[in-house]
Amino acid sequence: MTEATRKHQPALDAAIQALHGRTFFAAFPENPSPEIYGADADANGRAAFEARRHQRYTELRQGEPAGWVGQEESPYEQEALGIEYPYYEPATLVRNAEAAFGPWRKLKPAQRAALLAESLEGIRQRFFEIAYATMHTTGQSFMMSFQASGPHAADRALEAIAAGYEEQTRFPEETRWEKPMGKYNLTLHKTWRAVPKGVGLVIGCSTFPTWNSVPGMYASLVTGNPVLIKPHPKAVLPIAIVVAEVQKVLADYGLDPRICQLAVDAADHLIGKDLAENPAVKLIDYTGGAQFGEYLEGLKGKTVFTEKTGVNSVILDSCDDLDKVAQNLAFSVSLYSGQMCTAPQNFFIPAGGMRVGEQQVPYEEVVQKLAAAVTGLAQNPKAGPHVLGAIQNRDTHERVQKLALDGGRSVLAHGSVEHPTFKNARTCSPCIHEISADRIEQYSQELFGPIMLVIRTRDTQESIRLAAQLAREYGAISCGAYTTNSAVKEQIMDEMSLAGTPVSFNLTGNIYVNQAAGFSDFHVTGGNPAGNASFTNPEFVIKRFTWVGFREPAE
Amino acid sequence: MTEATRKHQPALDAAIQALHGRTFFAAFPENPSPEIYGADADANGRAAFEARRHQRYTELRQGEPAGWVGQEESPYEQEALGIEYPYYEPATLVRNAEAAFGPWRKLKPAQRAALLAESLEGIRQRFFEIAYATMHTTGQSFMMSFQASGPHAADRALEAIAAGYEEQTRFPEETRWEKPMGKYNLTLHKTWRAVPKGVGLVIGCSTFPTWNSVPGMYASLVTGNPVLIKPHPKAVLPIAIVVAEVQKVLADYGLDPRICQLAVDAADHLIGKDLAENPAVKLIDYTGGAQFGEYLEGLKGKTVFTEKTGVNSVILDSCDDLDKVAQNLAFSVSLYSGQMCTAPQNFFIPAGGMRVGEQQVPYEEVVQKLAAAVTGLAQNPKAGPHVLGAIQNRDTHERVQKLALDGGRSVLAHGSVEHPTFKNARTCSPCIHEISADRIEQYSQELFGPIMLVIRTRDTQESIRLAAQLAREYGAISCGAYTTNSAVKEQIMDEMSLAGTPVSFNLTGNIYVNQAAGFSDFHVTGGNPAGNASFTNPEFVIKRFTWVGFREPAE
Known part of the structure; x- marks a missing residue:
């Protein structure tokens, strides 16, 4: 020894x-x-x-x-x-x-x-x-x-x-x-x-x-x-x-x-x-x-x-390149079909849209960009099936298929995804549902799986308030935020820190809010109902x- | 700043x-x-x-x-x-x-x-x-x-x-x-x-x-x-x-x-x-x-x-000088009239007595030495009142006065102690009660104040077993042990450590089981019901x- x-x-x-x-x-x-x-x-x-x-x-x-x-069975073979x-x-x-x-x-x-x-x-x-x-x-x-x-x-x-x-x-x-x-x-x-x-x-x-x-x-x-x-x-x-x-x-x-x-x-x-x-x-x-x-x-x-469980938020305030943001977020919601505890679920977007560089991009355009990015990834045969993987649990699959939120509208329906190797794989592409900020009971629960909710808020202040409240009261393990405004950034850090939630700012490219690196990122803070460890x-x-x-x- | x-x-x-x-x-x-x-x-x-x-x-x-x-009142003046x-x-x-x-x-x-x-x-x-x-x-x-x-x-x-x-x-x-x-x-x-x-x-x-x-x-x-x-x-x-x-x-x-x-x-x-x-x-x-x-x-x-609260034990197995041990323990039970969370309460003594140097001192002689040391300290007008102090709470005073344990015998009755300065001080000297080891319900509660219980055990093994059990089940903040046998010492350390209780071995002279030094002794381990901090x-x-x-x- x-x-x-x-x-x-x-x-x-x-x-x-x-x-x-x-x-x-x-x-x-x-x-x-x-x-x-x-x-x-x-x-x-x-x-x-x-x-x-x-x-x-x-x-x-x-x-x-x-x-x-x-009693194990393969989600790829359903056997x-x-x-x-x-x-x-x-x-x-x-x-x-x-x-x-x-x-x-x-x-x-x-x-x-x-x-x-x-x-x-x-x-x-x-x-x-x-x-x-x-x-x-x-x-x-x-x-x-x-x-x-x-x-x-x-x-x-x-x-x-x-x-x-x-x-x-x-x-x-x-x-x-x-x-x-x-x-x-x-x-x-x-x-x-x-x-x-x-x-x-x-x-x-x-x-x-x-x-x-x-x-x-x-x-x-x-x-x-x-x-x-x-x-x-x-x-x-x-x-x-x-x-x-x-x-x-x-x-x-x-x-x-x-x-x-x-x-x-x-x-x-x-x-x-x-x-x-x-x-x-x-x-x-x-x-x-x-x-x-x-x-x-x-x-x-x-x-x-x-x-x-927790409900993870993304706060969209302002950015330099909305296409890159949309691609990054589409990947985050698609990765392992949203079956990660760090996957984002609630996307808060101000009704007045997002500041992108010098432009104000209207709310609906932001939503459609996100939807297009999600669809683009799911339908890309070289990337989609590998990013999405298969759905572990039959119940998760059914939840996506039967999702019926009271109020709001369906922005994107889930779709089928064919796996190149496993023809019987349990798969589906993410759905997107829009819901009004005042229907908190509709988005304060974790909807495990490839489900993305877009929440239309009055403004970024309301987005921050809701994201922090959800984290404090229902738990959150991750939070993404996009802002080019340093005062807004500090406010998000302060309010999310009190809610015990780490924040990833302005991620684009090959790094995602879902990821937590050993020896560097503390995984789960223990500071909100999502977990104590x-x-x-x-x-x-x-x-x-x-x-x-x-x-x-x-x- | x-x-x-x-x-x-x-x-x-x-x-x-x-x-x-x-x-x-x-x-x-x-x-x-x-x-x-x-x-x-x-x-x-x-x-x-x-x-x-x-x-x-x-x-x-x-x-x-x-x-x-x-609503404060002075225990020294009762005003x-x-x-x-x-x-x-x-x-x-x-x-x-x-x-x-x-x-x-x-x-x-x-x-x-x-x-x-x-x-x-x-x-x-x-x-x-x-x-x-x-x-x-x-x-x-x-x-x-x-x-x-x-x-x-x-x-x-x-x-x-x-x-x-x-x-x-x-x-x-x-x-x-x-x-x-x-x-x-x-x-x-x-x-x-x-x-x-x-x-x-x-x-x-x-x-x-x-x-x-x-x-x-x-x-x-x-x-x-x-x-x-x-x-x-x-x-x-x-x-x-x-x-x-x-x-x-x-x-x-x-x-x-x-x-x-x-x-x-x-x-x-x-x-x-x-x-x-x-x-x-x-x-x-x-x-x-x-x-x-x-x-x-x-x-x-x-x-x-x-x-x-907890019930603190002293395990008496063997020592070099019983008089010094008795004086040390008499001080420990008398200090602030036993109103310390670290004060010892239960003294486990084998029925066969204690090994003292080369001699075997009979059980009753050990008990009487302890009683004599307690009495000697209480009746010493230069030391007694200052060691004992006054009794904070009327209920504590009454508990000592009315103590009636079921079974066993009174070894030493509490007595009056006159304070040199404060004639109306709420004081009394410690009492000692002997109780049989099988009456655990009689000694598993904290009897806050100047109350000392002598528990006659079959042997040191039973003393250790009972001290550890009390600590595990009812909590303990301190433990004193007297042994010249290194195997017994290691056994006490092992069993009391599992019961989350620090042990002071063989203390004589001006250092007492009640004392915990800042920056050195952790006070309360958090490992038993006496406290989690x-x-x-x-x-x-x-x-x-x-x-x-x-x-x-x-x-």
């Missing part, structure tokens, strides 16, 4: 430095090129994924299961994957985790950090396999599947490892405390321990099965807590591979692999509540809908980290352990 | 360094000597206090009050102080705080930290006045009143200022993010703000009116939140002086003094709930009973920091603000 610690220390130090510099940093290249990952990496990854279909998943090291379960995972009773999982707790918490933070960093190397070897697993569970395009579930997730995991390691070493393990008392000194030997809170539970979502789960998973692990990873039943494989790689490293170092266990739902019921309510479970990380998230946040005696600020790791001090007279 | 920032930066840097070194550090000398504080400081402080009796307290700068209220404080409706206080919020949050963390550090200098000038105010509201001895409410409180305040300043400056205000994209670089200008959460409320207790309130008060202020300080109605004056000094500095720098307001209860009802439930109040710091603390912790949409770990400050980021294409 000493060797592992030595080996990974430079990478950890670099990651900690990156966390504080917040300039560009990536430990795992996002480009799936053969030069970086090897000539056969793609073919081997695809073959590995294909070989798993209609098989039992036997890589886990967590004992004899009570049964085998599986079952047929992979079965070992099922364990919730009480068994918790008992195993408690049994594995002692030796894990007694390691030094640097040792845990090193083993966890080592697991990321194993995961890196399987980025392509994970990418195909992600594609055929979430409906993401291959490129997003690779990047989000592979290198970006691994970077977010490393971020949590680095932050957890740093926080656990910010106070000394021991010190000599010597108080001058006049004629003599009072001297105590003091020691401190960062004490983990107990069993951690990580509840995943169906759209980002590794990206959204690894931060909490690695944050709990690095701070000495055993974890149970309960994936969404429709998106198990990507995170199962991650868990298997962590277990492999644990076993390699003579530790109990059940420090990190996969907890799949039973065939006939979900086990999230059983696990969450178990008294030994002290930490919960959750990504998903608001209702279950609020139930978890209300549990007594638990430290709960959530990413729930942030990847990865210090709070995300320090709430997972307790500082306890000991003292005695010095020799 | 630039000058203030420059002036206080070295002190802040020293405080941050001390927080991380955790060796002895004190910015404010605890010795009330004329050499340090001036020849007339004591006389002037006493005169200032005396002049306030039966007067209106007019130092606050928070506008026209709705009335004047006061009303007759001081009246301005009363404001809760809604008025919150409205004032919201109005003062903007300019305060827009200052830089370094500016807020400097102004707050400056307020501590003003408070330092009034340490003696605060000491007499504390004595005649809490019943603490003069020495404890001076130290706890003066220098120790000021050090804890500085600790919060330093920690808050450090945490707000751990990430850059701005950076240039440059991502290599192959043929070009994608470049963003990014900025971050530490955004305060909103109005803070600090609810104080009757026994440590400044020490327990200033950490939360200064932590909220330094992170940009306006605060309302609601003292216990029986212990207002010490913290009123502190608030007045903060307001003075704010006014001196042209800021609204209502950034920090005193919120006294109405004459006929307490206003804590009204304030806590106000939607604008986002942060609550609370010291006091468990029931109200749990109500506060359960409020939705608030960040709540609590120090509630710790003075001052990073969590205590970072939960008061949100990191929000902004980005835009770089020029």
Whole structure:
């Protein structure tokens, strides 16, 4: 273990430095090129994924299961994957985790950090396999599947490892405390321990099965807590591979692999509540809908980290080049068919239109430019299907098809999109609906999927007021704003900051409001109802352990 | 303000360094000597206090009050102080705080930290006045009143200022993010703000009116939140002086003094709930009973920091010199008549007695040594009254007088203690009651005041098990342990660490389990039901603000 610690220390130090510099940093290249990952990496990854279909998943090291379960299906094929995972009773999982707790918490933070960093190397070897697993569970395009579930997730995991390691070493393990008392000194030997809170539970979502789960998973692990990873039943494989790689490293170092266990739902019921309510479970990380998230946040005696739903706004005030703005925003709403927690939904446009350079462009022209850009992207056969990907959930597809908002008008109907490879893919192009600013009840809910709402406001002041109010009251994870006016910009920053919402200003070209860069952008602020946790600020790791001090007279 | 920032930066840097070194550090000398504080400081402080009796307290700068209220009485005289404080409706206080919020949050963390550090200098000038105010509201001895409410409180305040300043400056205000994209670089200008959460409320207790309130008060202020300080109605004056000094500095720098307001209860009802439930109040710091603390912790949409009640244990296993141990423990239970949250209550002694050097001392002899030491201290006219002080609350006095535990036996009855100066002081010496280990319901509650319980256990293993169980289930803020066996010591550290309880081993001489040193000992770990907040770990400050980021294409 000493060797592992030595080996990974430079990478950890670099990651900690990156966390504080917040300039560009990536430990795992996002480009799936053969030069970086090897000539056969793609073919081997695809073959590995294909070989798993209609098989039992036997890589886990967590004992004899009570049964085998599986209910994944590919949004590209609309057919079952047929992979079965070992099922364990919730009480068994918790008992195993408690049994594995002692030796894990007694390691030094640097040792845990090193083993966890080592697991990321194993995961890196399987980025392509994970990418195909992600594609055929979430409906993401291959490129997003690779990047989000592979290198970006691994970077977010490393971020949590680095932050957890740093926080656990910010106070000394021991010190000599010597108080001058006049004629003599009072001297105590003091020691401190960062004490983990107990069993951690990580509840995943169906759209980002590794990206959204690894931060909490690695944050709990690095701070000495055993974890149970309960994936969404429709998106198990990507995170199962991650868990298997962590277990492999644990076993390699003579530790109990059940420090990190996969907890799949039973065939006939979900086990999230059983696990969450178990008294030994002290930490919960959750990504998903608001209702279950609020139930978890209300549990007594638990430290709960959530990413729930929000309604993201774009404030359109003024710009230099409206075509570039429209193209950028069309991409943002289309990317993975709006199934990102950072996707924009509500576009606030003043009734008087937008200032574009020296011109005032009328409201309707702005709306039509946006619609044209969305249509243009969806109908571009080389780009559209790859940007849009497939729709993970049948309900999301139906929501778009049946969307009927009370009031306003349909600006653009959703359309069909043919995928070049998967003829049976569940796809559709985004729809656009216009709604009046005074119908807040119509746009204050998250409409997950490729749905874009245009909200006609009196002026930019009303746009800002509504965007901030929505974020404060209903939550928001991202906000886009276009303005060339510095006073308006400062006002947006001030009001959105009080609503705990990050703002991207004037993005055009190849950078989008949906994207959040590891080691630089905090993902979710924790400052509004969209979630209480942030990847990865210090709070995300320090709430997972307790500082306890000991003292005695010095020799 | 630039000058203030420059002036206080070295002190802040020293405080941050001390927080991380955790060796002895004190910015404010605890010795009330004329050499340090001036020849007339004591006389002037006493005169200032005396002049306030039966007067209106007019130092606050928070506008026209709705009335004047006061209900303090001296535990030394059992007579009303007759001081009246301005009363404001809760809604008025919150409205004032919201109005003062903007300019305060827009200052830089370094500016807020400097102004707050400056307020501590003003408070330092009034340490003696605060000491007499504390004595005649809490019943603490003069020495404890001076130290706890003066220098120790000021050090804890500085600790919060330093920690808050450090945490707000751990990430850059701005950076240039440059991502290599192959043929070009994608470049963003990014900025971050530490955004305060909103109005803070600090609810104080009757026994440590400044020490327990200033950490939360200064932590909220330094992170940009306006605060309302609601003292216990029986212990207002010490913290009123502190608030007045903060307001003075704010006014001196042209800021609204209502950034920090005193919120006294109405004459006929307490206003804590009204304030806590106000939607604008986002942060609550609370010291006091468990029931109200749990109500506060359960409020939705608030960040709540609590120090509630706990049952503190002493584990007696083995030692070198039992007389020294008994003297040390007798002092600990007697200090301020057991009215400290860190005072030990439950003393676990094995039925087989204690190993003392090479001898086995029988159980009953250990018990009698403890009783003799308690009696010896209480009956020593030069030490007893000054260590014991007076009893703040009539109910506490009655609890001791009427104590009737079911089972066990009375080892030592409480006695009367005559104070040399104040003939009418509310005093009594500690009582000792023995109870069997299997009557956990008898000793799992906090018996606030000079009450010591001796619990006869099968062996040290049972002592450890019970001490850890009590801490986990009912909370504990301190633990004392005496053992010469290193395996037993490690076991105690391990089990008490999981129960979130700091342990002092083998203390004898002039250092006591009750004491917690600023900049070194974390006070309350936050890891058990005794409270969720710790003075001052990073969590205590970072939960008061949100990191929000902004980005835009770089020029």
